[in-house]
Amino acid sequence: MAPLSTVTRALARPSVFRQAVRTISTTPAVRGDSSYSSPFKGESNSTKVPDFSKYLSEKKASSNALISYFMVGTMGAITAGGAKSTIQEFLVNMSASADVLALAKVEVDLNAIPEGKNVIVKWRGKPVFVRHRTAAEIEEANNVNVASLRDPEADGDRVQKPEWLVMLGVCTHLGCVPIGEAGEYGGWFCPCHGSHYDISGRIRKGPAPLNLEIPAYEFPEDDKLVIG
């Protein structure tokens, strides 16, 4: 039974097809064409495809595209902002909090340090040397031939104010704490293995490879020093 109906349908198709050419062509149908006619025989009686023309946009295609792209772009912008915030907050979460940062700074009253004296303050568990240098000592530090040093560094690069020398009191050799106002160069002397530092904290003699390290510090007021 089935083959027979297939044959009759195949025979019948050409006549219907000719009629249907207009309806399935790609040129748009004239508005107001009330219904779509199926190219298949018999279906036109049973299936009514409704007319969608009243749902068609009356605006130009470009203005519809503008709105679509605007929506896509806005969604993308919000998503990008959210992603950025997520990553940023996650990284900020791992950084030091305000109370830790507050403890990480040390304030030194410079009025209490007379000229030519050393003060050792504890900063993040390490000693920090603060020396109020005399004019003669500054002169001495500047007169050294920088090129002849093991770790060449000019005195001007190691201090913010020439009279205040601030540096980490940890020997760059093996981490001992050098002794102030000692050694052959009038600066610091490490008792562990005999490193001599000059009045700018630069290594001059002994096993240490580098100058004494300079921490981050600033002078918020004239007579105040903040390390950290």
Place this chain on the structure above:
Amino acid sequence: MSAIYNAIFRNNYTMLGAVFAGAFAFNMGYDTVMNKVWDHHNRGRQWKDIRHKYAESEDDE
């Protein structure tokens, strides 16, 4: 209308740039507004609101 379309949406790279710039601006605005909302909701309870009561004792340190 089509000037905006041609300037921003026609090319993918201009659209991407516009999206990122928009994200940046949106983030700043959103953060500002949300901080204002938070501060308004918690007014009188945050340290910056009550600091003036304790500022003197802090100076003694």
